[in-house]
Amino acid sequence: MTNSADTVHAHLSPTSLRLSDQPTVTVIGDGQLARMMHTEAIELGVHVRILASDAHNSAAQVVGDVVIGDYTDLADVRAVVAGSDAVTFDHEHVPTEHLHALRAAGVNVQPGPEALVNAQDKLVMRTKLAQLGAPVPEFAAIESLDDARSFFAAMNGAVCIKARRGGYDGHGVWFPDTREELDELITKLLDAGTLLMAERKVALVRELSAMVARTPSGATQAWPVVESVQTNGICTLAIAPAPGLGAVETQVRELAATIATSLGVTGALAVELFETRNAHGEPEIFVNELAMRPHNTGHWTQDGCITSQFEQHLRAVLDFPLGSTEMTAPVTVMANVLGAENDPEMSMAERMRQVWLRHPEAKIHLYGKSHRAGRKIGHVNVSGDDVNQVRSTALACAHFLVHARWP
Template sequence: MPVITVIGDGQLARMLQTAAIELGASLRVLAAKPDASAAQVSADVRLGDYKDLDDVRLAIEGSDAVTFDHEHVPNEHANKLIDAGFNLQPQPAALIHAQDKLVMREKMKEISAPVPPFAAIESVEDATAFFDEVDGAVCLKARRGGYDGHGVWFPSTREEVETLVEKLLGDGVPLMAEKKLAFTRELSAMVARTPSGEARPWPVVQSRQENGICVEATAPAPDMSDELRKRCEVLSVTIAEELGVAGVLAVELFEYLDDNREPTIAVNELAMRPHNTGHWTQDGSVTSQFEQHLRAVLDLPLGDTATLKPVTVMVNTLGADASPEMPVYQRVREVMARFPEAKIHLYGKDHRPGRKLGHVNVTGEDLDNTREIAELAAHFIVHAEWRDGYSA
């Protein structure tokens, strides 16, 4: 099997590693630290800074394909490496749409993918004009670098808009604004695409965010018409094709009610890598997003994306405000004892409040029961406490 290098050392790179091993390969990892989540479990770790061109070049030497577990490699570096003959997937021409929220929305408009009304914000006047245009329903976003709720603001008055935009522009933050949708829920349409053009979507998923961080995903999204389901899948494939994505693409969507009070969708954000809302595929789909990403960046034919069970629920385990006294290993033990069906995935990370430390997948026949188990299990791993008062 060919050599793949992943730029990045987080849990996504770690989970790519397990997929690579089963495929007969092993990922090379460019890591910042030897004890980073992916570096801990990799036989071939190169230490370096992903923002340093020389570090990256040295790390990827001899790779058949190079991929990423984040979108932060500077595009000017990526372009130089491509010019030097390296096979980076996805390529900067696609990646830019996961890096720059304004460029992405302009592209969506161009390809007729639905997005909420938006505007570039280069002055306080741009911002107040947009505020008026959308009747105050403004969401302000840093064009670059935001994640997990960072880089997003919801000013509620014209004055707040003025103060905020003046400050952010003064700090050199490139901005855009978007109409805040009264959405009914968030969805995620995931797809993988190869450089040769094969694309396979997974069933669209319902996700739940808290403070801008994904906390739960239900696959397939419940209570949805076949028509809308199909529309989400087709949209994800169209975007992957139009943007020339290689690898996994997550299309985060808002579902909201249109003027006829019918559910419809708009694109929220794009990510071009395995995504939190795709972790369910590890235990709920024939092909996991991690295996699929590797196949895609190697331009191998893609795997079946069918579900294994009627329902899979994924719940993140995020670091609690204070780490419980009970050691994590003991918490895992208690969850295993109560829920033999829970699939526990841990990232080898130290506790920090709000940090993504792992997730729990549960597959089942019945939505409510499956979700209840996944939520109880994840809650116990985080808090060492049964939310339903259970005692062993």
């Protein structure tokens, strides 16, 4: 047998794959968010290029135009963005100064550094939101042990310490219960050079997420607000629409649009919120975090909305008109597939088979990631009429994909 077949990418430069009349979006990052952007980009006829740290990472497995490099290295970033119509991100970790350098060189970075710094630095974000009059928990910069002690005292010990930069999925967040724990924690973190802030620990009833997309031209389009269930700091469930939200829905959607506009966000923005109760027992909300990209709490839009967050993000960063965010079912629930301590012997393909046999309506999304405890390796979307039934199906399917048994 002669083999005249040959891999194509060996003799093509990335840009030669691009059609002249096709916009190119470069995504800095190689995780599942970049991967799912590519899914939508294919259908839109948008060319996606990614900057990946490793050819085996989630997005790098499925994108045709992959450049290997380091997003903290300005030369690498400059090289990958050349010729792009827009540059965007699947994480917040590109150094702000690199983004300024790209902007200065005329690169169309969306969102831009002035907006993105609010998703990169929690103290900058809290300060900005407070200036805007958005509801945020009381907070303080922590630059010394004294700062921490006085804030701890003022809050009667109900505090949360956060790393200003680099946290995700519960990393970079601490809840010291006593003055002794506080002292030990702060000393250790300051010694390690971690930039810190503190905020009041909110007695939350539940968490919500309000997602909105905004274009450079200033158009905004919000999705229905969802309830987000977190376990150990990691999102495990998103319920759309958030049950029983009532008048708070409008308030929260408007807040998200206001934040997007005031901060000059472009692309998808997730506003994560705490719902609590005021002294009269009425619902009250506080902004917790901002993410300026597609977000875990928006994965349900892939199967529950006319326009998914991934399509909308691409449209937004290219300054296209935004799509309809109308739901295609009364309820959609997303359950994350999170790696457990042990990966069962049953293959993932066999687990999918079992899930689909029982639930032909389950939409399984996998990220091409190997199993590791706590790692997000996929999610399941289920739509229907009854929120309890849909929620329980989504949870059961996600559970089976991890544990190879029904809950």
